[in-house]
Amino acid sequence: RFWHGDNFHRGDDEMPGRVVTLIEEDDVCTWGVAFEVTGSQMEESLKYLNVREAVRGGYLTRAVDFFPRGTNQPPVQALVYIATPDNPIYLGPASTEEIASQIAVCKGNSG
DSSP: OOEEEESSSOSSSSEEEEOBBBBBOOOOOOOOOOOOOTHHHHHHHHHIIIIIIIIIIEEEEEEEEEEOOSSSOOEEEEEEEEETTTTTBBOHHHHHHHHHHHHHHHOTTOO
């Protein structure tokens, strides 16, 4: 859902862009991809992601079970970043037209 604001990468303080976020809901499944990092990559990745997602983005970090698709492998722990309504740049739901218009006109450091 494009419910989270971004005042750095996709917008600014006056016109925050909208970015996709995970919303915490019971009994809901999210499909996605997991990236495995090991060794020195782990520390570097977590440091980078903490700044980008938690410090700048205001996301909460959660550990979740990730179930590899189409395999008999057991679930693995994965980190996800989620937005909550109490985040100052959380924008919440809007119509598809409003979201598309906002995405089209906002500009940040990454586009």
